[in-house]
Amino acid sequence: MAKILVVTSGKGGVGKTTTSAAIGTGLALRGHKTVIVDFDVGLRNLDLIMGCERRVVYDFVNVVNGEATLTQALIKDKRLENLFVLAASQTRDKDALTVEGVEKVMKELSENFEYVVCDSPAGIEKGAHLAMYFADEAIVVTNPEVSSVRDSDRMLGLLASKSRRAEEGGDPIKEHLLLTRYNPERVTKGEMLGVDDVEEILAIRLIGVIPESQAVLKASNQGVPVILDDQSDAGQAYSDAVDRLLGKEVAHRFLDVQKKGFLQRLFGGRE
Amino acid sequence: MSQADLLDQAPVFQLKGSMLAITVMELAQYSIEQLDQQLAEKVAQAPNFFSNTPLILALDKLPESEEELDLAALMAVCRKHGLRTLAVRASNEAHIAAANALDLPVLPPSGARERVIDPTAGQAEKKPEKPPAPAEPEHKPTKIITSPVRGGQQVYAQGGDLIVLAAVSSGAELLADGNIHVYGPMRGRALAGVKGNLKARIFCKQLGAEMLSIAGHYKVAEDLRRDPLWGDAVHVCLSGELLNITRL
Numbered sequence: 001m002a003k004i005l006v007v008t009s010g011k012g013g014v015g016k017t018t019t020s021a022a023i024g025t026g027l028a029l030r031g032h033k034t035v036i037v038d039f040d041v042g043l044r045n046l047d048l049i050m051g052c053e054r055r056v057v058y059d060f061v062n063v064v065n066g067e068a069t070l071t072q073a074l075i076k077d078k079r080l081e082n083l084f085v086l087a088a089s090q091t092r093d094k095d096a097l098t099v100e101g102v103e104k105v106m107k108e109l110s111e112n113f114e115y116v117v118c119d120s121p122a123g124i125e126k127g128a129h130l131a132m133y134f135a136d137e138a139i140v141v142t143n144p145e146v147s148s149v150r151d152s153d154r155m156l157g158l159l160a161s162k163s164r165r166a167e168e169g170g171d172p173i174k175e176h177l178l179l180t181r182y183n184p185e186r187v188t189k190g191e192m193l194g195v196d197d198v199e200e201i202l203a204i205r206l207i208g209v210i211p212e213s214q215a216v217l218k219a220s221n222q223g224v225p226v227i228l229d230d231q232s233d234a235g236q237a238y239s240d241a242v243d244r245l246l247g248k249e250v251a252h253r254f255l256d257v258q259k260k261g262f263l264q265r266l267f268g269g270r271e
Numbered sequence: 272m273s274q275a276d277l278l279d280q281a282p283v284f285q286l287k288g289s290m291l292a293i294t295v296m297e298l299a300q301y302s303i304e305q306l307d308q309q310l311a312e313k314v315a316q317a318p319n320f321f322s323n324t325p326l327i328l329a330l331d332k333l334p335e336s337e338e339e340l341d342l343a344a345l346m347a348v349c350r351k352h353g354l355r356t357l358a359v360r361a362s363n364e365a366h367i368a369a370a371n372a373l374d375l376p377v378l379p380p381s382g383a384r385e386r387v388i389d390p391t392a393g394q395a396e397k398k399p400e401k402p403p404a405p406a407e408p409e410h411k412p413t414k415i416i417t418s419p420v421r422g423g424q425q426v427y428a429q430g431g432d433l434i435v436l437a438a439v440s441s442g443a444e445l446l447a448d449g450n451i452h453v454y455g456p457m458r459g460r461a462l463a464g465v466k467g468n469l470k471a472r473i474f475c476k477q478l479g480a481e482m483l484s485i486a487g488h489y490k491v492a493e494d495l496r497r498d499p500l501w502g503d504a505v506h507v508c509l510s511g512e513l514l515n516i517t518r519l
């Protein structure tokens with residue numbers, strides 16, 4: 001039986017899809033057979049970030065509607081043997097997914113994978129609810145700013161009350177906090193919340209801090225999950241987060257302001 | 272399955288005390304044409320605000336006039352500009368009759384708000400004076416919450432006290448007919464004595480609340496933040512109409 005992980009946030013644009021791609025790829029890199037499922041019906045971003053957008057034939061909605069089998073719809077990653085993507089439909093609207101339909105697909109995926117990573121759409125409405133409903137664990141992606149923290153808090157409330165586990169009285173969803181787009185310089189200047197502030201407000205286990213990084217944009221433009229860029233700060237931070245997700249104790253990095261190196265100073269080195 | 276279906280096992284309804292922020296439009300003059308024109312200007316400035324916005328239409332500040340007020344026409348103008356009238360606030364008999372004719376709820380004039388919130392307050396105080404029946408006192412068990420109350424969540428201890436042993440987030444709401452105790456950081460709203468119990472109290476280990484209310488008498492964050500005990504352990508009770516905050 002697979003572990004179902006949802007990557008969620010409430011607020012949009014905080015880095016859920018970037019995180020789903022990185023964490024899913026990181027799990028596969030460590031030998032776990034993993035599928036990343038795009039729940040953002042109508043937008044379809046995950047396949048771009050994973051670099052498989054030209055190989056999408058069938059999508060999640062096709063499988064839910066019985067127009068294709070899972071085997072037909074799953075896209076195998078070109079780089080990793082045990083990594084797959086289930087793309088979202090670009091042509092349907094978000095009402096195309098139903099609880100029963102999603103349950104059927106989750107069940108089938110659970111039988112064939114070790115990890116199912118669900119990339120949630122933004123918001124707290126139906127799409128986000130479906131993405132988290134069957135989850136065993138949740139990665140709550142938060143940016144260090146008040147509005148994002150509030151939305152994450154709200155999402156944590158829903159995870160605790162509106163998931164299947166909550167409704168059937170099972171063990172609660174295990175919650176992890178992932179702080180992304182962290183910029184220590186702006187924290188020092190008081191323009192952003194610090195790690196401690198966010199941890200104190202949300203009071204759940206911190207699984208990683210991903211720095212604001214040019215490497216993320218570069219990676220997504222190339223269709224390569226940033227975790228595969230192991231020279232980059234963001235890639236290394238995601239890698240640490242995957243280790244922590246798997247139970248390893250790893251010290252947090254990239255929390256402090258870096259002294260600008262000579263080359264960075266020479267080229268202006270923004271971020 | 273829809274959101275509603277997911278909640279299927281729950282009772283069909285739950286009555287919840289709440290303090291909603293609703294826009295009140297106080298009319299200073301009765302002129303449908305001018306209202307139409309001025310609303311149109313406002314809408315142009317803030318189009319997002321005026322989209323199905325719930326509204327209380329306040330007629331109680333209108334000057335006395337012989338002219339008959341066409342409430343339906345007023346509402347139609349409001350509606351045209353995205354304001355949906357939920358109720359009117361009125362004191363004039365003709366206005367009240369007009370609202371009744373349209374089956375629209377009527378609220379008393381402003382200033383009388385506290386009285387509306389706890390209609391049972393007086394009765395609750397008087398009851399114990401009657402020779403009590405020898406029956407056991409009604410004793411609802413205290414509601415105890417051990418996990419965080421997150422933004423958007425609401426917890427109501429009906430007929431009794433509420434104890435929260437975890438953090439209460441900003442945007443969360445605690446309601447109790449009795450007292451409220453919060454032993455984690457308190458960043459949300461707490462309304463004790465919601466049915467009008469003036470003796471209800473609030474205890475917080477760390478005061479960071481957005482609003483505290485006892486029997487409808489409240490203080491909002493703006494006032495609370497100025498209190499020297501902000502961030503400290505406090506005990507809140509009513510003294511007269513005022514919330515009294517003291518160190519625990």
Ligand SMILES: Nc1ncnc2c1ncn2[C@@H]1O[C@H](COP(=O)(O)OP(=O)(O)OP(=O)(O)O)[C@@H](O)[C@H]1O
Nearest residue numbers: 012013014015016017018122181211212213216217
């Ligand atoms: N650590 C980071 N550093 C810099 N940019 C980042 C970082 N993480 C994400 N971004 C950028 O932020 C934008 C939004 O990221 P992403 O699409 O992953 O967010 P999302 O939460 O999935 O958004 P949506 O709510 O629209 O689905 C993208 O342009 C991405 O490149």
Ligand SMILES: [Mg+2]
Nearest residue numbers: 016017040045
């Ligand atoms: Mg996304």
